[in-house]
Amino acid sequence: MRPIYLASLSFTALLCVACSNPSPATWSYEDARSRANVPPDQAYPELFEAVQGKQLFTDQKHFVDALPKRDPSKIRADYLARRDSADFDLNEFVKDNFIESGQAQSPAPQPGVPIKEHIDNLWPVLSRTYPHVPRYSSLLPLPLPYVVPGGRFREMYYWDSYFTMLGLEQSGEKAQIRQMTDNFAYVIDTYGHIPNGNRTYYLSRSQPPFFAYMVELQAHIEGDQAYGRYLPQLQKEYAYWMAGAQALKAGEAGKHVVKLADGSVLNRYWDASATPRQESWLQDLKTAGQAPDRSRQEVWRDLRAGAESGWDFSSRWLDDDKNLATIRTTSIAPVDLNSLMYHLERTIAKACETIQNSPCTQAYGQRAAQRQRAIETHLWNAEGGYYVDYDWQRNRQRPALTAATLFPLYTGLASAEHANRTADAVREGLLRPGGIATTQVNNGQQWDEPNGWAPLQWVAVEGLERYGQTELARQIGSRFLQQVQAVYGKEDKLVEKYDLSGQGDGGGGGEYELQDGFGWTNGVTLKLLQKYGG
Structure with a gap:
């Protein structure tokens, strides 16, 4: 396997990197969850709003990725005590109290190198190892090495990672595929779902559920025993997406689940928070201000749900194709999400079959069949001849x-x-x-x-x-x-x-x-x- 490079941020020296990879049995889920820091907008809200509102940094993600040099509660108290002073300088205060996340990371160009060789050379550049993170960091630790997308995206993202893993297989990096799959199993066990990315401010939402495809890829590499090994995490992720389904009445929605008038159960994108996204705080504030007929919280949750979809942003979620303030993501049952949920149900049935659990195989097979019927009934546009999304609030495609x-x-x-x-x-x-x-x-x-x-x-x-x-x-x-x-x-x-x-x-x-x-x-x-x- 290629060497794993540490993240090239300015606080790399503060990291404690494990010398060996722990097995899933030794991971401390409770410890990781209890030590996760609160997001920056909660740790020092007044300072956060000042920095983002005054656009101290061009990219709103820059400050939420910065590392506090000391206890955030003390930074907050100090800021509140000093901010009204005539000689107070916000820029200097931030420099004194935070280690910046650094500029967007870009690999060095390699003129004349064939594209396949260039990509093979990129994997170690994009690899990170963070079994421990600096105190007060917004980064969430992961026990094993992983690959980040690149640029401003310095953390592991959910659905990005599956397509990255397809390339790792082509490059012969099969060990890293297993490591990344184990990382995702770890975060499911730790947080109850796979967050958008391994940052504290992403914990309120997930992304398109491709974990079942990662398990399928691992099974292709090592055999069907992989299905049984990840069955608990597959079921736990499924429970996250289906939470509250049993209590819904026809025409109702709760979290990620909607029940249509005929009793069909489908999924939607949703976020547990209804505040501006920390990494796009100013943009979300402005967008909500352009929707006078709606509550700001409603717009913010729809923006966050749009981020969970991975399509952030698209006319798919808008009432007016040209106006982001008309976003209605949570009102839509998307065809891609429900297709992925079908695949998740089929994968769980397959995993149950490999451990000879017939009742489980039958139960998830039935759920997949029911979802397939619901998709063909409600998401198939017979006139146009293609699959579409469904507006469950307005009962129309x-x-x-x-x-x-x-x-x-x-x-x-x-x-x-x-x-x-x-x-x-x-x-x-x-x-x-x-x-x-x-x-x-x-x-x-x-x-x-x-x-x-x-x-x-x-x-x-x-x-x-x-x-x-x-x-x-x-x-x-x-x-x-x-x-x-x-x-x-x-x-x-x-x-x-x-x-x-x-x-x-x-x-x-x-x-x-x-x-x-x-x-x-x-x-x-x-x-x-x-x-x-x-």
Whole structure:
């Protein structure tokens, strides 16, 4: 295995790195949970609001990742005592009391290096080891090494990691795949779910549930015994997403679960908090201020739920395609989330089968079958011929065609007829010179036109191939691969998202500058290179 590099932050010297990897049996879940620090907006709220509101840093994530030099309660008290003094300087106060998180981390360009070799060389650069973190840090410790996306994203992210792991497999880094899967099992046992990322301020939400796919990948490497080993965590994650389902009446929703008028149970994105996101505090404050007919808390929870979806942000969640303040994420039962939940149910049934637990296999198989029927009933747009999201509050479909329409094909729940019609709709409405478009709306949001994202390209390729649509899959995969190579040829880097209009540029829009690194692009690129060649 390649050497693991420590994070190159300015407080690296403060870290205590374990010399060996603990087994799951020795991890102290209770200790990790009890020692997790409160997020910065709760530890020193007045200072937090001052720093974010005055935009001391261009990126709102910068301050929440900074490391307090001393007890946050003492920093807060000191700030409150001094802030009204005539000679008080907020910049100096922050410098005196925090170790900054550093500039966005970008790997050094390697001109002339073939793209596969460049990616292979990136894995150690993007690897981190944090079994212990500095006192008062917003980072959550993980017992084993992991890979971060890159750029401003210095922590492990949930759904990013699966697509990164696909690339690690192509690079022969199978030991690191096991380590990352074990890390996710650890956080499920520690916190009851997989947070958006391993930061305290991400604990209130999760991300698209790809843990079952990670287990499936590990089982592909070592055999079906992997299913049984991770069965407790698979079931615990399922319980997190389904919490409160039994108590719901028709037409009600609770946390991540909704019950439709006919009794069908589906899932939605949701966040336990209804405050501005700490890492986007000022943006969320301004967005809520542009929605005078709604409570600020409602808008903030919908923004947070949009972040949990991974599509932050997209016209998928908006009533007005051009206005982020009309976001209604929690009112929507998304087709991609429910397809992933179907796969989670099928994976748990498979895991129960490997340990010869027939009642468990049957129970989760029935749940998967019920969800499949609900998706085909409520999320299939018969007129358009593709899968859509469902507005459970208004009891109607949201007719927009998006790349999420391919998730029922990816997870294998679509009928052959519906899969073929979906392929026709995608070919007609979403195929672009650089791959598959995320949506058909161009509004400045990063999960809309003209941007294309690596994970959605892979979902499209795998889903279409599963149903025999190999030519369309090849067009999408090879076009995106050409786009990645075009940007790499010009700039010697891989980036988070791409402009699919065919100009050979990286993507734009959203709340922050285009990031390079980049975990999931690296992973999908290696898979596409293996499938379609150079």
